Amino acid sequence: MTNASAPLGEFDRITRYFKPLAAGFPGARGLRDDAAVFGVPPGFELVVTADAMVAGVHFFPDDSPGDIAAKLLRTNLSDLTAMGAEPLAYTLTTALPRDVGEAWLSAFAAGLGEDQARFNIGLAGGDSVSTRGPITLSVTAFGLVPAGRALPRWGGVVGDRLFVSGCIGDAALGLEIAYDRLTLDDAAAREHLLRRLRRPDPRTTLGPRLIGLASGALDVSDGLVADLGHLCEESGCAARLDAASVPLSDAARGVIGDDPTRLALALTGGDDYELLFSAPDRATPALMALAESLGVPITAVGWLEAGVPGTVRALDQRGAPLALLRRGWDHF
């Protein structure tokens, strides 16, 4: 039974919006079966990661559906690349309030489709449920890494140098703008910071190339200081973070100026989805050559040092400790 004006049912929605997204991934079995089935090529291992997003917590309910789709996929792609893995497939669970209409779903699916093509990942399956709460979305992403070579958080060694990709703090400052806690007259700078909040740039080309160069790695989601703390804790050491060497975009630099509170926000606000990794100092020339060849900036930001595991000393340009009210995002 079809009725042009009636909302689509669960299965019509799957057929219209999700089956096309699964067409390029044979393991999805056309979303016609109970589950996906796929193998792993010889010599590789599967890397599996899951990250969910909730309206009002991870994004604003009135953000564009395309941006929401991009952030959902990209935060998961960021974890795959932090493991040194190449994207393979993902599953998608949507919990949608009943007032989410076809226009939203259609734009959301289009956003997923664009990023599937951009990042070479296919839809393998998922689940569609309704909710009386806010829009809730979850992706489980699968990637491939050469067997035994996944980049661990715990490989860092005292004396290793610390590096980050890209720029830090854009999204945290973008969030201040989105919440009207920060006004910025420079429209281009404002758009840059908001864009980095809504559409992170997962460093998918970099992670796999860090295998053999980096000792420990993770992606920055909760905040640079908090995630450095995770790397240190797992590696059984402490770290010195040279705040003045943390790479900032022109937009972020303009907003921060010499305000230590804003600098602290950039270092702890999170949503960066850049890679943070440790490597022996002798790897520095190879890393700089890699950054050049990939067109992904890599910047040295500190050192792993002996100390209470998980301790991070953030120092200003004079070597004085920077006052931080918190290390990063915590859901509790």
Ligand SMILES: Nc1ncnc2c1ncn2[C@@H]1O[C@H](COP(=O)(O)OP(=O)(O)OP(=O)(O)O)[C@@H](O)[C@H]1O
């Ligand atoms: N509910 C859960 N059940 C099982 N494992 C979990 C759960 N929540 C987190 N984990 C695991 O705990 C570890 C840390 O999770 P966390 O979500 O902090 O990492 P992340 O995804 O890199 O960070 P972020 O979520 O901030 O992007 C990961 O190995 C993750 O798989």
Ligand SMILES: Cc1ncc(C[n+]2csc(CCOP(=O)(O)O)c2C)c(N)n1
């Ligand atoms: C509307 C809105 N409010 C706050 C934030 C900031 N934020 C939410 S979760 C998170 C850490 C990463 O998430 P997780 O640890 O769940 O993967 C951050 C930095 C946002 N993006 N949108």
Ligand SMILES: [Mg+2]
């Ligand atoms: Mg997570």
Ligand SMILES: [Mg+2]
């Ligand atoms: Mg991560």
Ligand SMILES: [Mg+2]
């Ligand atoms: Mg987190």
